[in-house]
Amino acid sequence: MQPKKDTFPGGLITGLPVFFSYLPIAITFGLLARGAELDMVQTISFSALVFAGASQFVALNLLNLGAGFPEIIITTFLVNLRHLLMSASVFTKIEKPRWTPILGFGVTDESFAIAGTRPGKLTVPYLFGLQLIGYLGWVGGTALGYITGDFLPDILRAGMGFALYALFIALLAPPANKSRKILTVALVAGAINWGFSLLGLTQAGVRIVLGIIGGALTGSFLDPEGRGLR
């Protein structure tokens, strides 16, 4: 179901899966932040200003371990370096690169996964709608998690840990099924990240960046003309 018009509502609609997969994760974040004794304004500002799922969980974890602010900020930087590549990739697909300070803020793994795999050019209103609906899910879910506490049964919450991965799989499977090059690129990237993890490189942010670079280089090598991308 892909709305043809590259409009703001079109972006909102294509972003619905992101909204729904963020909600449970954001609720969990709200819950954990409350457990880490953040107040409600701090918790909501966290999601509203940082808007980065993985780093927020890492930060809570480090806070609980008693880490200092500089250490947490450096870790966040490493975890988020991959967005350099994602933003650059989105940038090559956008029609008129305007409103960049806002569009840059909204680049997440999930909005990027949808925008990056969408054929053809992107428009500014479409991208904005796509990012906004995800943002609402993230900030709204955080507030919901903080306020309502643990209304979710444990078993459902455990199952929902799978939601973001389901989103990535559902976005990757159709193009990977059509193009062996795309499948190879994804598998090489995953193998690099996994391999470094097995070798004991604990910085997930660094591993992911290495995986993305290795995978995309493999794509450039297998397909120097870029035919598989059209």
Added chain:
Amino acid sequence: MNFYFLILGMALVTYLPRVLPFLALDLEKIPPGIKIFLGYTPYAAMGALIFPGIWQSIPESLPAVIAGGIITTIISLGARNLVLSIIGGVLTATLILML
């Protein structure tokens, strides 16, 4: 130290990598080779985000992860609907957890 220093510091180091490419790149001047590299970046990113993190997504049960992954793949290839695929995958994983 004030907690908001942490939030603002994190916001800054999250925002910079996201916005710098938009500000620093000139679309006309990007060489074709780099464009192809960036074109494959989404697929590489999804591969690197899925593996190995997916194995830890439900720490209680690896079979739940595997079953969820298989069902998500099947639905996404058949129905081509993201929301359905995600719901199907999460429900399958939850059902396996309940067994």
